[in-house]
Amino acid sequence: xxxxxxxxxxxxxxxxxxxxxxxxxxxxxxxxxxxxxxxxxxxxxxxxxxxxxxxxxxxxxxxxxxxxxxxxxxxxxxxxxxxxxxxxxxxxxxxxxxxxxxxxxxxxxxxxxxxxxxxxxxxxxxxxxxxxxxxxxxxxxxxxxxxxxxxxxxxxxxxxxxxxxxxxxxxxxxxxxxxxxxxxxxxxxxxxxxxxxxxxxxxxxxxxxxxxxxxxxxxxxxxxxxxxxxxxxxxxxxxxxxxxxxxxxxxxxxxxxxxxxxxxxxxxxxx
Amino acid sequence: xxxxxxxxxxxxxxxxxxxxxxxxxxxxxxxxxxxxxxxxxxxxxxxxxxxxxxxxxxxxxxxxxxxxxxxxxxxxxxxxxxxxxxxxxxxxxxxxxxxxxxxxxxxxxxxxxxxxxxxxxxxxxxxxxxxxxxxxxxxxxxxxxxxxxxxxxxxxxxxxxxxxxxxxxxxxxxxxxxxxxxxxxxxxxxxxxxxxxxxxxxxxxxxxxxxxxxxxxxxxxxxxxxxxxxxxxxxxxxxxxxxxxxxxxxxxxxxxxxxxxxxxxxxxxxxxxxxxxxxxxxxxxxxxxxxxxxxxxxxxxxxxxxxxxxxxxxx
Numbered sequence: 001x002x003x004x005x006x007x008x009x010x011x012x013x014x015x016x017x018x019x020x021x022x023x024x025x026x027x028x029x030x031x032x033x034x035x036x037x038x039x040x041x042x043x044x045x046x047x048x049x050x051x052x053x054x055x056x057x058x059x060x061x062x063x064x065x066x067x068x069x070x071x072x073x074x075x076x077x078x079x080x081x082x083x084x085x086x087x088x089x090x091x092x093x094x095x096x097x098x099x100x101x102x103x104x105x106x107x108x109x110x111x112x113x114x115x116x117x118x119x120x121x122x123x124x125x126x127x128x129x130x131x132x133x134x135x136x137x138x139x140x141x142x143x144x145x146x147x148x149x150x151x152x153x154x155x156x157x158x159x160x161x162x163x164x165x166x167x168x169x170x171x172x173x174x175x176x177x178x179x180x181x182x183x184x185x186x187x188x189x190x191x192x193x194x195x196x197x198x199x200x201x202x203x204x205x206x207x208x209x210x211x212x213x214x215x216x217x218x219x220x221x222x223x224x225x226x227x228x229x230x231x232x233x234x235x236x237x238x239x240x241x242x243x244x245x246x247x248x249x250x251x252x253x254x255x256x257x258x259x260x261x262x263x264x265x266x267x268x269x270x271x
Numbered sequence: 272x273x274x275x276x277x278x279x280x281x282x283x284x285x286x287x288x289x290x291x292x293x294x295x296x297x298x299x300x301x302x303x304x305x306x307x308x309x310x311x312x313x314x315x316x317x318x319x320x321x322x323x324x325x326x327x328x329x330x331x332x333x334x335x336x337x338x339x340x341x342x343x344x345x346x347x348x349x350x351x352x353x354x355x356x357x358x359x360x361x362x363x364x365x366x367x368x369x370x371x372x373x374x375x376x377x378x379x380x381x382x383x384x385x386x387x388x389x390x391x392x393x394x395x396x397x398x399x400x401x402x403x404x405x406x407x408x409x410x411x412x413x414x415x416x417x418x419x420x421x422x423x424x425x426x427x428x429x430x431x432x433x434x435x436x437x438x439x440x441x442x443x444x445x446x447x448x449x450x451x452x453x454x455x456x457x458x459x460x461x462x463x464x465x466x467x468x469x470x471x472x473x474x475x476x477x478x479x480x481x482x483x484x485x486x487x488x489x490x491x492x493x494x495x496x497x498x499x500x501x502x503x504x505x506x507x508x509x510x511x512x513x514x515x516x517x518x519x520x521x522x523x524x525x526x527x528x529x530x531x532x533x534x535x536x537x538x539x540x541x542x543x544x545x546x547x548x549x550x551x552x553x554x555x556x557x558x559x560x561x562x563x564x565x566x567x568x569x570x571x572x573x574x575x576x577x578x579x580x581x582x583x584x585x586x
Contacts, residue, residue: 021503021504021505021506021573022504022572022573022574023506023510023514023573025473025505025506025507025510027400027401027473027504027505028400028473029473029505029507103396103397104396105396106396106397106552106553107396107552108469109467109468109469109470109523109524110469111469112469112470112471112472112551113469113470113471113472113507116473121400122396122397122398122399122400122553124397124398124399126399126400126401126403127399127400130399130400130401
């Protein structure tokens with residue numbers, strides 16, 4: 001198939017390798033009509049609002065299973081959206097990235113099914129395994145909630161990584177593409193009010209020093225994405241945590257050094 | 272082959288809509304001699320089908336097995352009447368099943384096929400998209416009404432290990448659609464159909480005749496184990512309703528619960544309020560084991576399966 005033009009969302013959606021049934025849905029609830037709408041919004045955020053730049057696009061595999069592993073920040077997961085937009089818009093052949101949504105999302109009206117229509121899935125190891133076995137692309141933030149809710153003072157310092165993604169990669173023999181996101185860490189310079197978080201029983205309670213004081217609208221920072229060369233972890237998925245930790249550290253260092261490079265390269269947060 | 276060599280198969284719940292579909296499928300094979308056990312009569316049955324209008328817990332039910340030569344039991348005679356008392360339901364469903372399993376062991380039955388349901392896993396927000404047979408049966412946590420079904424499933428799993436000389440098969444089919452009078456088919460026949468505003472879970476459905484086919488395959492010598500039985504695919508609930516041309520009545524979920532339980536108490540609805548979660552969260556299963564080991568694959572397409580709820584009863 002000829003390469004679809006860079007920003008032609010219709011052609012790019014058609015070029016996606018999605019298995020659909022007679023009603024146009026894939027088993028995870030993805031529907032291309034819904035996806036097109038979401039990608040239009042994502043493209044606007046990617047091109048106009050965040051004016052994102054992506055380096056190392058050639059490291060995004062054209063096909064086959066892959067796990068994108070990235071730093072996570074910014075109070076709201078715009079970093080996931082921007083990575084998804086990059087893999088959809090930038091390579092010669094679009095890749096649809098499946099990211100994991102939190103377990104409370106299926107209990108929220110509309111979000112419950114819209115995320116599924118856009119190809120996003122409930123974050124369980126079983127779902128990841130199944131998608132990787134179908135040779136799909138998934139996005140993992142090993143910092144998890146610790147990363148996204150980190151306060152402004154901790155920007156660009158990676159929170160501890162979980163080990164689950166490494167076990168999964170070893171088990172399914174999936175290459176890992178490390179990703180560094182520069183910009184998201186400044187999109188919502190937040191303080192974490194721990195007493196309020198405890199009061200409301202949420203993992204964090206971020207506030208920002210400008211109206212509306214809760215980080216709903218991100219600042220129009222400039223996003224810079226760095227896709228690193230794929231790593232192929234080798235070993236036994238049932239190894240002890242210490243053995244896996246060494247492999248996880250390698251991935252973490254790779255991301256951290258790309259972050260340092262990106263921070264050196266950039267002249268300003270907003271342009 | 273003379274009728275004397277036919278293998279006897281006892282089917283509980285044969286007079287029900289699904290029971291008749293299954294009887295019809297098994298009747299096609301002339302090596303089978305079918306014996307029905309049901310409290311209800313079975314008018315218009317073919318002459319060579321034996322039918323006993325008895326209670327599963329009664330001595331007469333035991334006599335059917337005692338007469339000998341019963342090769343297989345197909346147990347699908349569970350009572351789902353949401354208005355019956357829980358004690359009566361428990362006694363019929365759980366004690367009835369325990370009795371049947373005891374007769375099978377006592378009188379040398381070779382095969383037991385029990386029709387459970389994929390509902391036993393329970394619809395939950397954190398469910399993986401596809402549950403395998405190893406997933407825990409959590410339906411009873413939120414659904415007291417499902418407790419019997421979960422308990423029967425556990426009872427039969429235990430029996431599977433206890434009576435190794437018997438080939439025991441548990442089938443857990445997804446929502447069965449057709450002329451059957453079960454909760455999902457009845458729900459889809461409502462017009463307008465109440466739905467929860469902002470929720471549209473992916474659901475799996477299977478045609479009643481495909482379920483009969485799965486039972487036929489489970490009866491084959493050698494088959495044993497627990498199997499999820501899936502239909503032709505997965506679709507959002509809204510797609511099923513638009514395929515059927517239903518109008519929908521979206522209700523915000525915080526008020527749906529009280530409305531629903533009021534409607535149930537007034538007798539306007541036959542759905543216990545806990546079943547609302549089935550139209551809110553996913554409860555889907557992976558059917559690949561049945562495909563691999565039983566060679567089962569649903570023959571009806573999604574469209575045929577969905578449309579089957581408006582079909583007329585068979586037989």
